[in-house]
Amino acid sequence: MPRPKPSTRPPQTKSSATKVPAPKRSDQHSSRPADKPASQKTRSAKSADQNLITLLAEAVRDRTFLRLVLSQPANQSESTASKVTVRLVDINGQTKYQWTSRANSQEKHQNLTADEFIVQTKGSFGSHFRDAHLFTTEADLTIRWNFGKAQQIKRKPPTQRVHEAADHNRQKQYRIPAGVPCPFLIEIGVMLPSGQVKPTMYNKFKQINRYLEFVEDLLPQLPAKGPIHVVDFGCGKSYLTFALHHLLTSIHQRKVSIVGLDVKADVIEDCSRVAQALNCEGLQFQFGRIENYSPTTHVHLAVSLHACDTATDDALAAAMRWESEAILAVPCCQHEVCQTMGRQSLPGLTEFGLLKERFASLATDALRAQFLELHGYRTQVLEFIETEHTPKNILIRAVKRHDAATDLPARQAAYDQLKAILGLTSWHLEQVQQTNQQG
Numbered sequence: 001m002p003r004p005k006p007s008t009r010p011p012q013t014k015s016s017a018t019k020v021p022a023p024k025r026s027d028q029h030s031s032r033p034a035d036k037p038a039s040q041k042t043r044s045a046k047s048a049d050q051n052l053i054t055l056l057a058e059a060v061r062d063r064t065f066l067r068l069v070l071s072q073p074a075n076q077s078e079s080t081a082s083k084v085t086v087r088l089v090d091i092n093g094q095t096k097y098q099w100t101s102r103a104n105s106q107e108k109h110q111n112l113t114a115d116e117f118i119v120q121t122k123g124s125f126g127s128h129f130r131d132a133h134l135f136t137t138e139a140d141l142t143i144r145w146n147f148g149k150a151q152q153i154k155r156k157p158p159t160q161r162v163h164e165a166a167d168h169n170r171q172k173q174y175r176i177p178a179g180v181p182c183p184f185l186i187e188i189g190v191m192l193p194s195g196q197v198k199p200t201m202y203n204k205f206k207q208i209n210r211y212l213e214f215v216e217d218l219l220p221q222l223p224a225k226g227p228i229h230v231v232d233f234g235c236g237k238s239y240l241t242f243a244l245h246h247l248l249t250s251i252h253q254r255k256v257s258i259v260g261l262d263v264k265a266d267v268i269e270d271c272s273r274v275a276q277a278l279n280c281e282g283l284q285f286q287f288g289r290i291e292n293y294s295p296t297t298h299v300h301l302a303v304s305l306h307a308c309d310t311a312t313d314d315a316l317a318a319a320m321r322w323e324s325e326a327i328l329a330v331p332c333c334q335h336e337v338c339q340t341m342g343r344q345s346l347p348g349l350t351e352f353g354l355l356k357e358r359f360a361s362l363a364t365d366a367l368r369a370q371f372l373e374l375h376g377y378r379t380q381v382l383e384f385i386e387t388e389h390t391p392k393n394i395l396i397r398a399v400k401r402h403d404a405a406t407d408l409p410a411r412q413a414a415y416d417q418l419k420a421i422l423g424l425t426s427w428h429l430e431q432v433q434q435t436n437q438q439g
Contacts, residue, residue: 234307235260
């Protein structure tokens with residue numbers, strides 16, 4: 001009987017055949033995860049302690065604050081604010097926090113110190129608003145009120161640019177800032193509901209803010225108490241009329257009586273619709289001509305923006321007849337003087353059609369300014385907006401004098417000399433003023 005062949009596989013040892021499990025540590029438990037490191041525990045505890053007020057205080061202290069929005073009102077009543085927006089502003093060299101609350105299409109503004117801002121936010125969040133959006137240079141934070149429990153906080157990378165949201169010197173030139181929803185600008189199509197200015201309307205946005213600067217300079221000349229009465233001649237689409245109403249009522253909290261006048265019935269109808277939609281108290285629009293309009297009360301401020309040709313003179317004559325405290329006029333096309341001047345009135349200048357037209361336009365405004373000075377108004381001729389946006393950029397601003405002018409003889413001589421150079425014996429504004437005086 002043959003013997004079996006020996007196996008070529010090595011014999012197994014006990015250690016290779018059986019795997020002995022490593023002994024468990026006495027502090028190791030399979031039913032729960034290992035303890036968190038101490039540093040992670042600290043971070044968790046810190047995040048649990050954070051809320052809107054602590055985050056806001058840190059942002060104000062570290063100068064990283066850009067903007068705050070409070071929304072989701074607890075009370076849906078029409079009389080309560082539906083939204084609050086807070087931004088940085090510069091007032092007389094001091095940093096303030098402008099608290100803008102919106103209720104029923106109306107806005108109210110408060111300029112607060114840092115302490116007042118934090119206290120007011122603490123009183124509003126939770127009791128009046130459920131959501132807060134805090135924008136800083138480091139993060140965008142969304143905080144939700146959690147009814148006494150730890151507030152829910154979501155953090156995202158920052159989306160606000162510092163030079164737009166936090167540059168005080170740049171922001172202070174805009175009475176209506178970009179990025180903050182403004183009801184009338186949204187309604188007339190200059191802004192999106194988010195507050196972003198439409199790219200195609202940015203020039204109009206700048207023009208509106210520039211206009212408001214001129215109006216603010218006149219406020220000391222207007223009554224300090226009671227309603228301010230304004231007539232806007234040739235109001236057109238009324239971008240600036242609505243801006244004036246917003247400045248006086250929403251920003252300065254004044255009562256107003258503003259009449260927008262125009263000869264286009266469809267324009268008046270559209271402006272009236274917008275005023276009604278925005279609940280613009282004290283603002284009305286009427287169809288009619290400047291020379292036929294008779295106010296029912298004293299007019300403090302007369303405005304004429306882009307009234308064509310001699311319509312500007314009709315507006316100036318009306319304001320002088322009413323003895324209005326202030327006048328703002330931005331002339332439009334001007335043909336009267338140009339048509340009167342001959343080609344050889346000023347050889348070398350008026351023989352060229354384009355130069356003659358531009359010179360006649362400037363000469364007309366010079367006549368208007370001198371005429372206002374001669375009739376009791378301190379007058380300035382200013383640049384309304386850069387010529388790159390519109391060539392019709394001259395603004396005449398006149399304020400009623402309360403003292404006698406000492407240079408009237410010299411001004412009268414300069415006025416008469418300019419008329420003689422232009423070949424004028426009389427012109428429209430002069431004729432209307434004479435008719436008013438005789439009447």
